[in-house]
Amino acid sequence: MKDYSEKRDFHRMQVNSEIEITNSKGETFIGTCRDLSAAGMQLYVDRPVVVGEELKTVLRPTSDQFPPLETVCEVVRCEPEGEGFLLGANISEVTR
Numbered sequence: 001m002k003d004y005s006e007k008r009d010f011h012r013m014q015v016n017s018e019i020e021i022t023n024s025k026g027e028t029f030i031g032t033c034r035d036l037s038a039a040g041m042q043l044y045v046d047r048p049v050v051v052g053e054e055l056k057t058v059l060r061p062t063s064d065q066f067p068p069l070e071t072v073c074e075v076v077r078c079e080p081e082g083e084g085f086l087l088g089a090n091i092s093e094v095t096r
Contacts, residue, residue: 012037019043020058031087033059041073043087049075055089070096 012035019033021043031045041057049055052075059069072095077088 022056046084
């Protein structure tokens with residue numbers, strides 16, 4: 001049995017990298033991907049996003065050795081934080 005600190009199915013990786021986000025209306029904006037796991041990600045953005053909204057994201061690596069990570073995800077949480085909003089998103093598809 002997992003102890004309390006190991007309850008997640010996938011470990012989170014701290015990222016803190018710029019991420020390109022496109023909403024269902026086709027609007028593209030920049031946010032910060034704070035952490036990433038196999039099932040989801042935490043994003044910091046400057047605008048609120050409706051829970052249930054489908055987003056397309058592109059996380060570009062700092063090196064040319066790897067391709068960008070492109071996903072389709074669903075917002076499951078949006079909370080105010082500082083000057084922006086913290087989103088929790090479930091990854092539904094990795095497109096690249």
